[in-house]
Amino acid sequence: MSLVLASASPRRSELLRTFGIPFVIRPPHVDECLDESDPMQLVTRLGEMKARAVVLPADQWIIAADTIVTIDDIILGKPRDREENRQMLQMLSGRAHRVYGGIALLNAPLNQIFLHAVCTSVRFRKLTTAMVDNYVASADGLDKAGGYGIQGSGAVLVESIDGCYDNVVGLSRSHLYQMMAAQGFFEGKAEA
Ligand SMILES: Cc1cn([C@H]2C[C@H](O)[C@@H](COP(=O)(O)OP(=O)(O)OP(=O)(O)O)O2)c(=O)[nH]c1=O
Numbered sequence: 220m221s222l223v224l225a226s227a228s229p230r231r232s233e234l235l236r237t238f239g240i241p242f243v244i245r246p247p248h249v250d251e252c253l254d255e256s257d258p259m260q261l262v263t264r265l266g267e268m269k270a271r272a273v274v275l276p277a278d279q280w281i282i283a284a285d286t287i288v289t290i291d292d293i294i295l296g297k298p299r300d301r302e303e304n305r306q307m308l309q310m311l312s313g314r315a316h317r318v319y320g321g322i323a324l325l326n327a328p329l330n331q332i333f334l335h336a337v338c339t340s341v342r343f344r345k346l347t348t349a350m351v352d353n354y355v356a357s358a359d360g361l362d363k364a365g366g367y368g369i370q371g372s373g374a375v376l377v378e379s380i381d382g383c384y385d386n387v388v389g390l391s392r393s394h395l396y397q398m399m400a401a402q403g404f405f406e407g408k409a410e411a
Contacts, residue, residue: 225273225283230370230389235282237392247272247283251296258289259336262321267332270325280404281325284390288365290316298366305355307366308376313345316365320386324398333398337391339382341369346376 224235227246235242247269255261262285269283288295290310298304317338324333344350359373360366367373369380369387385391399405 221277221279223273223278223281225269225281228284228389230368231284234385234388234390234392235395238396242282245273251285256292256294258287258294258317258319259321259338261285261294262287262319263323263334263336264321266321266323267325267334270323270332274325274327278327281323281327282395283323283325285321286364286386286389287319288316289319290314295365297362297364298360301355301358301361304360304366305351308346308351308354308360311343311346311365311367311376312351313343315340315342317341318365318387320383320389320391322391322395322398324395324402326402333402335394335398337383337386337394339380339384339386341380341387342378343376344378350376 222240222242224232224242224244225247232244249268249272251265253261253264255264265285266283270281274281295307298307317340320337322335354360354373354376357372359368359371367376369377383391383393
């Protein structure tokens, strides 16, 4: 059965690789600007768009995901530049925010899509100017929602998390596994 990961994110492919099943990577090219203010709806709709964007005729299953950060009802995607990265970290400093992850699992031949959203609460330490300066200078947060990566040097910015850690990194294996298992994926029964 052919499995495609519709993602350019190295984190997502690393996480999926731990399932021990073969898949190919196909980065989606979608315009991520959607007129949607509900975070759960936004991440699942973006996940669906990414999954549908890469389908080729021989494909069977496509997985895609999207991650955003929200604080005070403001949605933070990836920072445009270092200055915006700095502003995001200052906004998150000393407070809790939410990380929303949308997962899409598309059965391409049947045109059936399964969507799920996961929310994790993350609390940041009160950041000193030096912490912000050093982290922004590292550029680690530039390609990440909210402007930080919990799995790398951004770990020191985080005080605590409540919920799924993988979801913050970019793909909740626990929730994805449940979605795939519900389709009989791991029993070889998911043929179209
Ligand atoms: C909050 C946080 C986000 N991220 C990443 C996960 C996502 O890769 C990225 C959010 O951007 P996305 O648009 O969700 O994903 P992407 O553009 O990196 O990859 P693709 O659309 O091709 O799948 O932020 C971390 O790696 N660590 C973190 O702690």
